[in-house]
Amino acid sequence: MSAAPLLSLEDVVVRFPLRRTVMDRLARRPARAVHALNGVRLDLHRGETLGLVGESGCGKSTLARAVVRLLDPDDGRVRFEGQDIAGLVGAARRGFNKRVQMVFQDPYGSLNPRMTVRQVLHEALSVHRMRPRAAIPGRIAELLDLVRLPPDSADRLPHQFSGGQRQRIGIARALAVEPDLLVADELVSALDVSVQAQVVNLLLDLQGRLGLTVLFVAHDLRLVRHISHRVAVMYLGSVMEVGDTEALFSAPRHPYTRALLDAAPDLDPARRTAVAAARGELPSPLAVPSGCPFHTRCPHAFDRCRTERPVLAPRGPAGRAACHLEGFGAPA
Amino acid sequence: MPRPSPALAGGLAILAALLVLALVPGLVAPYAPAAFDYRAILKPPSFAHPFGTDNFGRDILSRTVWATRVDLQIALFGTLVPVVFGTLAGAVVGYYGGWVEALFGRVVDAVVTFPFLVLVIAIVAVLGPGLFNLYIAVSVVGWVFYARIVAAGVALQRRLDYAAAARVMGYSTPRIVLRHLLPNAVSAAIVYWMTDMALCILLGSSLGYLGLGAQPPTAEWGVLIADGKNYMNTAWWISIFPGVAIVLAGLGFSLLGDGLADLLRPKR
Amino acid sequence: AGAGAVTRGGIMTYGRYADSLFLDPVLNDANVDIWILSNLYDTLLLPTDDGKGVQPGLASAYAVAADGKSITLTLRDGIMFSDGSPITAEDVKWSLDRARDPKEGIWNFIDESIGSVDVKDPKTVVLTLKHPDPAIVAGLSVFNNGIMPKKLVEAMPGATLDDKAKAFAEHPVGSGPFAFASWSRGQTMKLVKNQHYWRPGADGKPLPYLDGVTFEVLPDDATRLLKVQSGELDGAEFVPFSRVEELKADPKLDMALFPSTKVAYGTFNVRPKLKSGADNPLANVKVRQALNVAADKDAIIAIVTHGVGTPMSSFMSSATPLHAGTGTEFPADPAKAKALMKEAGFEKGFGFPVLVLAGNVDEIGIATALQQMWADLGVTLEIQQVDNATLTARFREGDFSMRLGYWTDDIADPSEIASYFGYYPNIQAQHSGWNDPAFNTLFEASQQELDPAKRADQYARMQAIYRDGPTLPLYESPYPVVLKKSVHGFLQIPLGNNIFSGASLEK
Amino acid sequence: MTGVADTRPGALAVRGLRTVFASPAGPLTAVDGVDLDLAPGEILGLVGESGSGKSVTLRSLLRLVRPPGRIAGEVLWGGRDLLGLRPGELRRVRGREIATVFQEPMTALNPVLTVGRQIDESLRAHTGLDARGRRARGVDLLDLVGIPAPATRLADYPHQFSGGMRQRAMIAIALAGEPRLLLADEPTTALDVTIQDQILKLILALRARLGMGVILVTHDLGVVAQSCDRVAVMYAGRIVETGPVAALFAEPRHAYTRGLIGSVPRAGGERRPLLSIDGTPPGLGARPAGCAFHPRCGFATDACRREAPPLAAVAPGREAAGREAPGREAACWHHAAVAAAGIEAPVPEPA
Amino acid sequence: MVPTLVFILVVTFVLVRLLPGDPLSAIGGDHVTDAQVAQARAAYGLDQPLFAQFLLYVRRVVTGDLGRSIVVQVPVWSLVGERLPPTMLLSGMAVAIGVGLAVPLAFASALRRGRATDLAIRAGAQVGLSMPVFYIGLVLLTVFSAHLRWFPVGGYGDGWGDRVYHLFLPALTLGVSLAAVLMRSLRAAIVDVLGAEYVDFARAKGLPTRVILLRHVLRNALISTLALLGPTVGSLLGGAVITESVFAIPGVGRLMIESIYGRDYPVIQGLTLSLAVTVSLAFLVTDLIQASLDPRVAR
Numbered sequence A: 001m002s003a004a005p006l007l008s009l010e011d012v013v014v015r016f017p018l019r020r021t022v023m024d025r026l027a028r029r030p031a032r033a034v035h036a037l038n039g040v041r042l043d044l045h046r047g048e049t050l051g052l053v054g055e056s057g058c059g060k061s062t063l064a065r066a067v068v069r070l071l072d073p074d075d076g077r078v079r080f081e082g083q084d085i086a087g088l089v090g091a092a093r094r095g096f097n098k099r100v101q102m103v104f105q106d107p108y109g110s111l112n113p114r115m116t117v118r119q120v121l122h123e124a125l126s127v128h129r130m131r132p133r134a135a136i137p138g139r140i141a142e143l144l145d146l147v148r149l150p151p152d153s154a155d156r157l158p159h160q161f162s163g164g165q166r167q168r169i170g171i172a173r174a175l176a177v178e179p180d181l182l183v184a185d186e187l188v189s190a191l192d193v194s195v196q197a198q199v200v201n202l203l204l205d206l207q208g209r210l211g212l213t214v215l216f217v218a219h220d221l222r223l224v225r226h227i228s229h230r231v232a233v234m235y236l237g238s239v240m241e242v243g244d245t246e247a248l249f250s251a252p253r254h255p256y257t258r259a260l261l262d263a264a265p266d267l268d269p270a271r272r273t274a275v276a277a278a279r280g281e282l283p284s285p286l287a288v289p290s291g292c293p294f295h296t297r298c299p300h301a302f303d304r305c306r307t308e309r310p311v312l313a314p315r316g317p318a319g320r321a322a323c324h325l326e327g328f329g330a331p332a
Numbered sequence B: 001m002p003r004p005s006p007a008l009a010g011g012l013a014i015l016a017a018l019l020v021l022a023l024v025p026g027l028v029a030p031y032a033p034a035a036f037d038y039r040a041i042l043k044p045p046s047f048a049h050p051f052g053t054d055n056f057g058r059d060i061l062s063r064t065v066w067a068t069r070v071d072l073q074i075a076l077f078g079t080l081v082p083v084v085f086g087t088l089a090g091a092v093v094g095y096y097g098g099w100v101e102a103l104f105g106r107v108v109d110a111v112v113t114f115p116f117l118v119l120v121i122a123i124v125a126v127l128g129p130g131l132f133n134l135y136i137a138v139s140v141v142g143w144v145f146y147a148r149i150v151a152a153g154v155a156l157q158r159r160l161d162y163a164a165a166a167r168v169m170g171y172s173t174p175r176i177v178l179r180h181l182l183p184n185a186v187s188a189a190i191v192y193w194m195t196d197m198a199l200c201i202l203l204g205s206s207l208g209y210l211g212l213g214a215q216p217p218t219a220e221w222g223v224l225i226a227d228g229k230n231y232m233n234t235a236w237w238i239s240i241f242p243g244v245a246i247v248l249a250g251l252g253f254s255l256l257g258d259g260l261a262d263l264l265r266p267k268r
Numbered sequence C: 001a002g003a004g005a006v007t008r009g010g011i012m013t014y015g016r017y018a019d020s021l022f023l024d025p026v027l028n029d030a031n032v033d034i035w036i037l038s039n040l041y042d043t044l045l046l047p048t049d050d051g052k053g054v055q056p057g058l059a060s061a062y063a064v065a066a067d068g069k070s071i072t073l074t075l076r077d078g079i080m081f082s083d084g085s086p087i088t089a090e091d092v093k094w095s096l097d098r099a100r101d102p103k104e105g106i107w108n109f110i111d112e113s114i115g116s117v118d119v120k121d122p123k124t125v126v127l128t129l130k131h132p133d134p135a136i137v138a139g140l141s142v143f144n145n146g147i148m149p150k151k152l153v154e155a156m157p158g159a160t161l162d163d164k165a166k167a168f169a170e171h172p173v174g175s176g177p178f179a180f181a182s183w184s185r186g187q188t189m190k191l192v193k194n195q196h197y198w199r200p201g202a203d204g205k206p207l208p209y210l211d212g213v214t215f216e217v218l219p220d221d222a223t224r225l226l227k228v229q230s231g232e233l234d235g236a237e238f239v240p241f242s243r244v245e246e247l248k249a250d251p252k253l254d255m256a257l258f259p260s261t262k263v264a265y266g267t268f269n270v271r272p273k274l275k276s277g278a279d280n281p282l283a284n285v286k287v288r289q290a291l292n293v294a295a296d297k298d299a300i301i302a303i304v305t306h307g308v309g310t311p312m313s314s315f316m317s318s319a320t321p322l323h324a325g326t327g328t329e330f331p332a333d334p335a336k337a338k339a340l341m342k343e344a345g346f347e348k349g350f351g352f353p354v355l356v357l358a359g360n361v362d363e364i365g366i367a368t369a370l371q372q373m374w375a376d377l378g379v380t381l382e383i384q385q386v387d388n389a390t391l392t393a394r395f396r397e398g399d400f401s402m403r404l405g406y407w408t409d410d411i412a413d414p415s416e417i418a419s420y421f422g423y424y425p426n427i428q429a430q431h432s433g434w435n436d437p438a439f440n441t442l443f444e445a446s447q448q449e450l451d452p453a454k455r456a457d458q459y460a461r462m463q464a465i466y467r468d469g470p471t472l473p474l475y476e477s478p479y480p481v482v483l484k485k486s487v488h489g490f491l492q493i494p495l496g497n498n499i500f501s502g503a504s505l506e507k
Numbered sequence D: 001m002t003g004v005a006d007t008r009p010g011a012l013a014v015r016g017l018r019t020v021f022a023s024p025a026g027p028l029t030a031v032d033g034v035d036l037d038l039a040p041g042e043i044l045g046l047v048g049e050s051g052s053g054k055s056v057t058l059r060s061l062l063r064l065v066r067p068p069g070r071i072a073g074e075v076l077w078g079g080r081d082l083l084g085l086r087p088g089e090l091r092r093v094r095g096r097e098i099a100t101v102f103q104e105p106m107t108a109l110n111p112v113l114t115v116g117r118q119i120d121e122s123l124r125a126h127t128g129l130d131a132r133g134r135r136a137r138g139v140d141l142l143d144l145v146g147i148p149a150p151a152t153r154l155a156d157y158p159h160q161f162s163g164g165m166r167q168r169a170m171i172a173i174a175l176a177g178e179p180r181l182l183l184a185d186e187p188t189t190a191l192d193v194t195i196q197d198q199i200l201k202l203i204l205a206l207r208a209r210l211g212m213g214v215i216l217v218t219h220d221l222g223v224v225a226q227s228c229d230r231v232a233v234m235y236a237g238r239i240v241e242t243g244p245v246a247a248l249f250a251e252p253r254h255a256y257t258r259g260l261i262g263s264v265p266r267a268g269g270e271r272r273p274l275l276s277i278d279g280t281p282p283g284l285g286a287r288p289a290g291c292a293f294h295p296r297c298g299f300a301t302d303a304c305r306r307e308a309p310p311l312a313a314v315a316p317g318r319e320a321a322g323r324e325a326p327g328r329e330a331a332c333w334h335h336a337a338v339a340a341a342g343i344e345a346p347v348p349e350p351a
Numbered sequence E: 001m002v003p004t005l006v007f008i009l010v011v012t013f014v015l016v017r018l019l020p021g022d023p024l025s026a027i028g029g030d031h032v033t034d035a036q037v038a039q040a041r042a043a044y045g046l047d048q049p050l051f052a053q054f055l056l057y058v059r060r061v062v063t064g065d066l067g068r069s070i071v072v073q074v075p076v077w078s079l080v081g082e083r084l085p086p087t088m089l090l091s092g093m094a095v096a097i098g099v100g101l102a103v104p105l106a107f108a109s110a111l112r113r114g115r116a117t118d119l120a121i122r123a124g125a126q127v128g129l130s131m132p133v134f135y136i137g138l139v140l141l142t143v144f145s146a147h148l149r150w151f152p153v154g155g156y157g158d159g160w161g162d163r164v165y166h167l168f169l170p171a172l173t174l175g176v177s178l179a180a181v182l183m184r185s186l187r188a189a190i191v192d193v194l195g196a197e198y199v200d201f202a203r204a205k206g207l208p209t210r211v212i213l214l215r216h217v218l219r220n221a222l223i224s225t226l227a228l229l230g231p232t233v234g235s236l237l238g239g240a241v242i243t244e245s246v247f248a249i250p251g252v253g254r255l256m257i258e259s260i261y262g263r264d265y266p267v268i269q270g271l272t273l274s275l276a277v278t279v280s281l282a283f284l285v286t287d288l289i290q291a292s293l294d295p296r297v298a299r
């Protein structure tokens, strides 16, 4: 994987300033901001599936939105095939979005409740002139087949579908413009396990058949492990560790990754523990701790962790971790 | 197609009946609305005049029926511009948010704090009395309420994933606002519209009391009620029947509003 | 109300349709004030109860010089302001000088003929006139010539006399039968008996009989009457005609219809071109006459006044001195109306708007009836309700086709109505643009004519000429006042003045 | 069919529980004849797909289903039928003997009342403590569920708490009446894994300390594996399989359970298709005849389409172990075939 | 608030001067000659260019001087000071009555949803909404004052107790339509809140029904309905214009109409300004109440 990455994030920073209320002004409280992304550096290679995990609020969705240009970074840049996407306007921007698509978490909110499946797909195909007018109905049928929706679903409204079927419609909409990169933000989180499995199977299948590059955002470690070639672990707006799936799961090199893995309930009833894997709660993204953001909960934290922010440094053959304990998790 | 709710059916039935009266008042009204009969002044309800007569000997039944046309017009034209313009303005405000929203907030403040009656009286005084100018006056103010409702709706819809999806699909802003967000954001405004139409009729009657509404001899429910004010003790029938008509119309609009609210609520 | 056994004491509460604006006799200009000011400020002469003549007031006697060019007034002995200070000749001169100053208020036209006011001795004041004025004696009984305490006004804070007068008017001290006590604007005004009033009552002791009068402001007609019916008020003005019958039937109430100089009429714009530049059919006297005879006054009286009014027989009321009409002016005659229209070349009719005062039930009633009556001529009348200010402004600019209105005399002399209705140089004959040289000449002559017979003849001719004038005479109507049966002696004279000095409450 | 009801205090026996919602389109049966047994101090996991009736079952136990829902059957709590109690008696059971914890602490806590107030009203309803005593107890309770500086947090509103703390607060409220049974409807689904882990450990610790039983409703088989003694699997308003956790996970006896377990990715199977269940659960109004699962089932035969299998013991000999370790039950005509198929084998397509 | 007030000031200033006629045409009536009009205009500075007039006005307003009424010749401050309290008391009582009626009715209606009580209450609300204010007022007056003699026929009274007594019927008149509006919204809110999970949780806690309804349901339902109250105050003032006429209350509503009809520029401007401030304050108060009921909007 030495070829140029398809997409790369370079020290991306995103902040959401909080609205100051009258009381804030009166009390002369300074303007505050949610630090959603604090300098994220990440590459996405052509044809791979990169899993992105982390606890709620750590910035996964923000990252995904920055990638598809639903928001612009306050600092740093996102490059697609080497080009800074922040500069794209008009037709160029539309062209970019044609190649980078997204599917969303919420099976209920991500489809316009008043548009039939046919209207949704027709709009995508015709706005981007994917097919001549006459060929559009045929293409719609193809797309439905691709995501394994029955052909008679075209004229139904979203509320007439189950959650899993809706996610398929979302996928079909994204695939209609034949993108290179598909960003899937918590695509299956809202679904039942059985339906999750259906959609995951579909995604695996499509990725192989169409050669898609996928950014798979999720908080379920088992799922991410199942679907990804590589995995990145985020915490409070920073990437803590990134590496090949197998290596990362079998020998995590960051205490946070370790804690996440330990906290995830194992399917095997025999492996019970009485003590919680991680202590404390997630700090507020309004006041990200200095130094290593995880130091407040890390059992291994020492003075340096509190003051100096560790950078993502190579660990092992194909991974990187942002931890001052270089030897953490290394095979003895 | 699901069975229409009782509210919707009831509302539609009432309004359809009123609409028929408005279109062909002659069907029910035995006399011309402005026809005098000096020999039958202030007569109580009788066979010849089922609702009685007023101080000009005009037939209250006929006037009440003919007034339907005027009042439905008031309801419609008094709200038409606010609905259309307010909806579009609200869409823009709701979509862009930020300083546009802040500015709009100021406008709302000003409109809500400004005594409405002053404005109406002023406009009527400048432009002359009559229904058309009444429409202008209520339109100047009314659009704000629709805009506020729609803006809130659009702002809500804008945050949903399907709006983000439309942007990721590379659709233009007008397409997103008009085709995607607006259809999902207008139902509250439409429901409010129904209430507003009833309120508009009522406003017409308050202004009629002040002489600023429909001009004589036009029969209009509010004016008819105001006409009967001095005869409450001696000729109650002058104002009772138009009063019933107003209540009925209000009921029709409000039922229709409730019914539409059910109907327009997007299915989940 | 028998004069024999009057009871004294008690406070009479009286419901008014609107509040006073302010209580200065010179600067104010509205009926809401004019009609009650005489209770606070006495004049040198007082109008008689029939409104047609004068009787002695603060002046116990007056003498007009033979040439008619001066008037000598003798002040009554022992007259005092309500605070007990004496009313002096200086106060009289000061008050009259202020009242006739053309820079003060709008009523100075009444005193236009006065050249100077001189104090001859502490009891005698002499008015020197610029020219003989048959109306000046009556003029001295008009509210704006009310006598005010010079010293107290001048002691008020304020840079100018106007400022002082305005400050004084908030807590006035006057010479009338009642003294100002308190005022909550828009709600109540309380007057109390002036302990120093000069005029004796039927029992020989000074008037008034009442301890005080309280005005309550009740703008809504129905509410005002309810308050009398429920016994909370002793009386109320402006009873809607539609309620007169009903109240007459109430055994506890006395539905009084005081004779008045009030006339209701329409005014046409008679200029050949309208403000918009369009031709004005109403400029044609035949058209106006056609409209006049097409309007059935009796029907209008039946509808609008519920039979209480009477048709006008001249442009002025029959209670106005020198009134000269007999019988209904322009009795209804549909056939003649059609003929006249044909003669005038308007066989097919035309349309024009009429301005009426917004919310005024009487005017709307009249207009609605006219609309119906004229429809037979092919005339479409469009009713436009406007507020008073708009009405006056458009009227003054000649920007109208027709308006409705009513008038009451303020002075017991026909010159006031004649000058406003017909004499072009004053206000263009009610702003109608009607300019009849013969009328103007007659009027000017009558203003200096001291011979009553000649003057009567001049007025008869003016009234005849005015039949081609700009108005649509409609009806005269009394002042409808409802009183409790226990109220005696209250009077509203034809000029509108509410006279409480003779009122008493039966215990 | 499950055996005789356990009448000991702290034991729960549910028999033939049915909950039906009236709707314009006809009755909707959300819970369709559920039998459950819970020994005192036992933790029972209730799993199943969304809409299978887990929450309604739980709410029906305390008659918390709102109109137009109607509940039938028996809920024997220490031998007393809760469905027959008068409102006043029921109130004394609710919160005092049986407490409830909901999934979304943000919506289950009243946003406009302080946490202290919400604990206080429970204490007021179920203890005789005076104001000072209640306050002291409130501090104790917050401390018990692991909220730092409890005395100061009593005055806070729910929105001032983090998600995990809210869930702890709700548990504290539930514990106010010192209940013998805790009904927990997805208490950790809204939480992050690390917090979920903490809360589950808390519940286990409290069970050990207070000896109360727990019914834990969840989607997550991992949660069941890590915290429950026994598990009941629901499908379309029925219990389709129950049994001790380890045994059931090792060898599912119902095709639905098998599909559920197979849908969860497991280490070693990366990027290979999962053992999913095709299709979607049936609607409440249109439950298929016979076994409700048959349209999605690869093992289905005509028998399944004809007749609904009863929930019956499937591991003979284990029943003798007694109530403390009731044996396995499944409602499947082909439980032997399912057990034989194992959880690794590819899915047979439904016929 | 300040920019809003400035905006309103400018609009009012321009608007009232667009009106046909001027103070003098309003008061002088038929008696005024053209010369007298010109003279009076000059005396009041109305002959100056509009902009100059505005500057002068603003300069004075900034120093707290609202000017003097042209028609009744009293300082605007004292006029407004006299007339504002009755309207405020009236509106306050109307709100109290409106809320007092709306809360129990909304509860009764929401708890018996779809049954006869509910339908009756909602139909009543519809009638309340559809009746012109002046008509309700006159009916109440006729029945309760004229016939039953329970209340005085209009007026304002002296002293607090008497005033409350006098204002009861007018406040009821306004309160009826207000109650109808509030009832509808509150009913919807209660229905919503009854479905909230914290109500289930409260029941699961074994709380008595009364506590659940008052502490949990009402309080939360009021929050959304309160948001409606602020804007209603504005329309309440509109309704007050007519109520004040019918019941002869010396309030600002009537003063406003009279001043507009009288073209009393300083009074119209002063009134608009003080009404705008009052309404803004009403908004502020509802915000504060809302904040006290809803800790989430506080901070």
Ligand SMILES: Nc1ncnc2c1ncn2[C@@H]1O[C@H](COP(=O)(O)OP(=O)(O)OP(=O)(O)O)[C@@H](O)[C@H]1O
Residues within 6 Å of the ligand: A016, A034, A035, A036, A054, A055, A056, A057, A058, A059, A060, A061, A062, A063, A219, A285
């Ligand atoms: N539009 C926004 N305005 C303000 N804050 C925001 C906005 N969007 C996200 N945030 C905040 O930014 C932080 C990161 O949010 P993000 O949605 O990226 O997290 P996430 O990792 O996707 O969480 P989850 O797993 O809950 O989806 C959070 O604290 C969130 O509250």
Ligand SMILES: Nc1ncnc2c1ncn2[C@@H]1O[C@H](COP(=O)(O)OP(=O)(O)OP(=O)(O)O)[C@@H](O)[C@H]1O
Residues within 6 Å of the ligand: D021, D028, D030, D048, D049, D050, D051, D052, D053, D054, D055, D056, D057, D066, D067, D068, D069, D219, D284
């Ligand atoms: N009040 C109600 N009226 C009508 N149907 C209801 C009502 N409450 C629940 N249901 C229906 O009952 C069925 C069971 O719902 P329940 O909430 O118990 O499912 P669940 O297993 O808890 O699902 P989830 O995992 O999504 O919480 C669902 O189909 C639901 O739509």
Ligand SMILES: [Mg+2]
Residues within 6 Å of the ligand: A060, A061, A062, A185, A186
């Ligand atoms: Mg997210």
Ligand SMILES: [Mg+2]
Residues within 6 Å of the ligand: D054, D055, D056, D185
């Ligand atoms: Mg549930």
